[in-house]
Amino acid sequence: MKMTGAKILIESLKKEGVEVIFGYPGGVVLPLFDELYDVPIRFILVRHEQGAAHAADGYARATGKVGVCLATSGPGATNLVTGIATAYMDSVPMVAITGQVKTFLIGNDAFQEADITGITRPITKHNYLVEDIKDLARIVKEAFHIARTGRPGPVLIDLPVDIQQQELEFHYPEKVDMRGYNPNYEGHPGQIKRAAKAISDSKRPVIYAGGGVIISEASGELIELAKNNNIPVTLTLLGMGAFPQTDKLALGMLGMHGTAYANHAIMESDLIIAVGARFDDRVTGKVDAFAPHAKVIHIDIDPTSVSKSVDVDIPIVGDAKRILKELNANVKKPDTAAWLEQIEGWKKKFPLKYKDDDKLRPQYVIEQIWEATKGEAIICTEVGQNQMWAAQFYKYIKPRSIISSGGLGTMGYGFPAAIGAKVGKPDAIVFDVAGDGSIQMNIQELATAVSNKIPVKIAILNNCYLGMVRQWQELFYKKRYSYTCLKGSSPDFVKLAESYGAVGMRITKKADVRAALDKAIKTDNVVVMDFVIEREENVFPMVPAGQAINQMIEGGLA
Amino acid sequence: MKHTISVLVENKFGVLARISGLFSARGYNIDSLAVGMTEDPTVSRMTIVSEGDDKTLEQIKKQLNKLIDVIKVVDFKEGEFVDRELILLKVAVSSKTRKEVLEAIDSCGAKIVNAGSKTISVEAAGDQNAIKSLIELLRPFGLMEVVRTGRIALEIGDKALSGQGKPEANE
Ligand SMILES: Cc1ncc(C[n+]2csc(CCOP(=O)(O)OP(=O)(O)O)c2C)c(N)n1
Ligand SMILES: [Mg+2]
Numbered sequence: 001m002k003m004t005g006a007k008i009l010i011e012s013l014k015k016e017g018v019e020v021i022f023g024y025p026g027g028v029v030l031p032l033f034d035e036l037y038d039v040p041i042r043f044i045l046v047r048h049e050q051g052a053a054h055a056a057d058g059y060a061r062a063t064g065k066v067g068v069c070l071a072t073s074g075p076g077a078t079n080l081v082t083g084i085a086t087a088y089m090d091s092v093p094m095v096a097i098t099g100q101v102k103t104f105l106i107g108n109d110a111f112q113e114a115d116i117t118g119i120t121r122p123i124t125k126h127n128y129l130v131e132d133i134k135d136l137a138r139i140v141k142e143a144f145h146i147a148r149t150g151r152p153g154p155v156l157i158d159l160p161v162d163i164q165q166q167e168l169e170f171h172y173p174e175k176v177d178m179r180g181y182n183p184n185y186e187g188h189p190g191q192i193k194r195a196a197k198a199i200s201d202s203k204r205p206v207i208y209a210g211g212g213v214i215i216s217e218a219s220g221e222l223i224e225l226a227k228n229n230n231i232p233v234t235l236t237l238l239g240m241g242a243f244p245q246t247d248k249l250a251l252g253m254l255g256m257h258g259t260a261y262a263n264h265a266i267m268e269s270d271l272i273i274a275v276g277a278r279f280d281d282r283v284t285g286k287v288d289a290f291a292p293h294a295k296v297i298h299i300d301i302d303p304t305s306v307s308k309s310v311d312v313d314i315p316i317v318g319d320a321k322r323i324l325k326e327l328n329a330n331v332k333k334p335d336t337a338a339w340l341e342q343i344e345g346w347k348k349k350f351p352l353k354y355k356d357d358d359k360l361r362p363q364y365v366i367e368q369i370w371e372a373t374k375g376e377a378i379i380c381t382e383v384g385q386n387q388m389w390a391a392q393f394y395k396y397i398k399p400r401s402i403i404s405s406g407g408l409g410t411m412g413y414g415f416p417a418a419i420g421a422k423v424g425k426p427d428a429i430v431f432d433v434a435g436d437g438s439i440q441m442n443i444q445e446l447a448t449a450v451s452n453k454i455p456v457k458i459a460i461l462n463n464c465y466l467g468m469v470r471q472w473q474e475l476f477y478k479k480r481y482s483y484t485c486l487k488g489s490s491p492d493f494v495k496l497a498e499s500y501g502a503v504g505m506r507i508t509k510k511a512d513v514r515a516a517l518d519k520a521i522k523t524d525n526v527v528v529m530d531f532v533i534e535r536e537e538n539v540f541p542m543v544p545a546g547q548a549i550n551q552m553i554e555g556g557l558a
Numbered sequence: 559m560k561h562t563i564s565v566l567v568e569n570k571f572g573v574l575a576r577i578s579g580l581f582s583a584r585g586y587n588i589d590s591l592a593v594g595m596t597e598d599p600t601v602s603r604m605t606i607v608s609e610g611d612d613k614t615l616e617q618i619k620k621q622l623n624k625l626i627d628v629i630k631v632v633d634f635k636e637g638e639f640v641d642r643e644l645i646l647l648k649v650a651v652s653s654k655t656r657k658e659v660l661e662a663i664d665s666c667g668a669k670i671v672n673a674g675s676k677t678i679s680v681e682a683a684g685d686q687n688a689i690k691s692l693i694e695l696l697r698p699f700g701l702m703e704v705v706r707t708g709r710i711a712l713e714i715g716d717k718a719l720s721g722q723g724k725p726e727a728n729e
Contacts, residue, residue: 121576122583126626131571146626180568180629304620307613 005133006031006164009097010039012140015172018068020044020059020423022052026072027112028099031164044423044452047444049076051416053083054442057092058417061403062378063424064217066093066147073099074112077158078119082410084154085123089407090238091215093152095143096120100160103131117158125153133166138173145176150183151302152215183301187318187326195273195297195314196330202271202295204339205231208254208283211238211406212276212300212320214399219243221324222275228328230336232343234262236277237391237406245395246375251343252352255283256543257388260350263541263549265343269294274312276320278305280407289548299323352392354537360510362386362461362533366393369431369459372517377429378403380418382438383411384468386461388539390433412441418456419449429457429521436462436490446500449526457520458528460493463535471538475553497528506530560589560609562641562711564719565622566630569595569602573627577604580625586610586618590643592708601629603719605641605710632719634711641711644683645692646671650700651678659699666692677702 003011009032013021020042025033036043046052049071056067067087071080077098087094101110106129117129126146128139136159143155199205213222219242226233226249233243234251243250251262266272272294277283284290287309298305298312299320306315316323354363366389369377375397381387381404396402403421405413418432432439439460449456461467464487473481494504503525507516513531520527540554567573574593581588589607596603608618615633622631651659659678663670668682682692686709693704713719 117572118575121572121579129572178626181626302624304617304624306620308617 001170002167003170004031004164005136005159005166005168006035008133008136008168008170009140009159009164010035010041011170012137012172013041013068014039016066016140016144018066021068021070022046022055022059022420023070024049024052024072024076026076026099028073028101028161029070029164031161032070032099042423044419044448046416046448048442049079050083050412051419051442051445051448053080053094053096054086054410054413054416055420055423056094056096057083057087058380058403058420059424060087060092060094060420061417062400062421062428064215064400065424066095066144067420068095068097070097071099072112073101073116074114077114077116081119081123084120084156086405086408086410086413087154088123088125090405091152091211092154093147094154095147096154096156098156098158099164100129100158102162103160104162106160117156120156123154124156127156127158129158130160130163133163133168136163137171141173142176142178146181150181151212184317185301185319185322187299187316187323189326191314191316192323192326193330195316196327196332198271198295198297198314199229199231199273199327200332200334202334203336204269205271205273205334205336206251206265206269207231207233207243207273207275208236208266208277209233209239209242209275210236210277213239213242214276216276216301216320217399218276218321218324219399221321221328224328225273225324225331229331229333230340231273231334232265232340234258234265236280236283237402237404239277240391241396241399241401244397246397253391255280255549256285257392257539257541258549259352259392260541260552261343261346263543263552264346264350266291266294267548267550268342272296274298274300275324276300278302279308279310281309284310285543285547285549285551350541358510359534360508360513360532361537362389362463362531363393363537364510365459365461365513365531365533366390366433368513368517369433370394372514372521373429375401377401377431378418378421378425380404380414380421380430380432382414382432382434383409384435384438384466385463385471385537385539386433386435386438386467388468389461392539411435411438415439415456415458416442416445418458419445419454422454422456432456432458434458434460435467436460436464436486436493437466439493440490443496446497446502446526446528450501455523455525455527458526460528460530461533462493462530463533463537464490465535468539470536474536474538475542476544493528493530497526500526502526502528504528504530506532508532559611560607561615562634562639562709563606563608563619563622564632564634564711565604565606565628566596566719567602567604568627568629569600570627573602576625576627577606577622580621581608584617584621586614590706590708592710605708607709630719632713634713638715639711639713641685641709642683643686643689643709644681644707645689646679646681646705647693647696647701648677648679648703649696650676650702652676655699659696662695666695668692
């Protein structure tokens, strides 16, 4: 049967199992929207295309499926850019579809024309401009394949409006055939043996695991490696949940705002077992001083991540799950008793702490969210202090329970991502831990959440500051709070919530926190909780930029 | 150290931008880049000459391989390849220097493509040494224009860079 290009696209999405699209209409996607009018794919109309990209991203991180967003050409497409870049940095499988002006107008500065494939080239895993309707089905097939395989990432398809209107017989290809794309999943057996021996011979091993473990669904294998061999585990922000934070081998997060004991453990370790993590500068601090006594094993699907910043002794390129399985079959348990004892000492000496008085402090709010949900919630975060407190004080016990912009650090990410996560996991309690600054970057999505009945819970840790920047100004710029104070200039978040049809709450006392959370969780609507917290609370420990990670403020020195 | 890298890529719109964009975004340097279609019209071959330490070169190769449109990347080892560059140049002549310039051109094995009363246009192909000595030889007479294609390189011996698959770097 002959179909229009628009219909071919929609039918292809159905073939890929797409359940939901987040998007926004416009002139050159009218044929697509006309198809969407009577197709069983759910469409969530956002209020800004950035929201669509983050929602697709949040959906993908919560479910492991490919998230899909859709926007018109020109400004619609450029509004997706931050969302695409965010997904790219954090290896999130996503397909972004943009409309484009008619093929014969491309390059003419036509109305609402933007070279979106040019713009997104460095922030997509791959992108396509469809030049011929004959290529369309194949391109969709390839796009989904590229997005979800290997190291996942966003793929953009730019589809001119005239191709949406042309007609062709629809054939969806069975398989992809790309000679230039062939990710390697199987780890090199010799390297795995070497790694197993290094682990067996180690005295002070540390597992350092990142988002790759979650993407590869390798949490079970990671837990086995750690527990069978008594190896402590530290996680990156994106790795949180890959190993239960409630376990005695858990060290929490490492790096700039990591726990003192995780950072000390890395610095004293004789063997780092890095899995699905990429030695980001927020993790390593001063690279030359990172883990000076350690051999490094690095398991990663992306060869470019290996030996990029930290030199690796035993690289193993491939899928974390398969490699960990092999490794588990080969490792002989090392004796780590003395090492664990030393770490226990650090844990006692330098616990994560905050002042437990009767003031309303953000760490307490996060702890209470944990108490109220016992690790069963999905915690999305904005960026800044709120994000770090959410990482430090909530005990993640399973994969995909924290959703946060790690690589790009995108303010405004958390709320739309929470919408996407809730759409993907409707039975989960979904929180957005927010800052008063960040939440205003995509606040318009309140309309999306309310009208589509997506009851996410927003907990604003309101310090009336761009808090993380203020913290740096306090510590490194002599408290000159240049343009970081929001006091008196933010909206009344309770009234704002109400005007969108959501429920608003203001919490000013520590004693009221738990009751408010319980009420919010029970409420079958979007809830905005405005927690008026201690304004100048800081995130500690903290490794100043460019220092070795054991040189922490408030972390004790090794 | 200078490296000569051959890259087989899909002969598609936008591929050159992906490669040059990769180099500029990551701060890798390009000494020269030449590109053209291969024996297989769906495949183009780029010869990139780049300079960097071993770690940078390793990253360049991996990053190139990561591009979906890149089919194969080979970093030629010293002594295992030949490289050539084509150069066109215009040199000034006068009645006084004409004879000397013609001799110089001849001594380099270069070819005259056009001879006027005030200038001579020259074509030469060769390795980097040959190109360099031609330029230096003619420079004193007044080089008015120099146009170079960038280097292309071919592995010596019976092996060929086929377009089949691309080995992932494991190790
Ligand atoms: C889009 C964007 N712009 C700027 C920044 C720089 N930045 C990082 S944290 C921060 C302050 C965040 O303030 P808020 O959301 O109130 O969170 P808090 O740190 O106070 O918890 C800023 C401006 C950023 N990460 N993202
Ligand atoms: Mg704030």
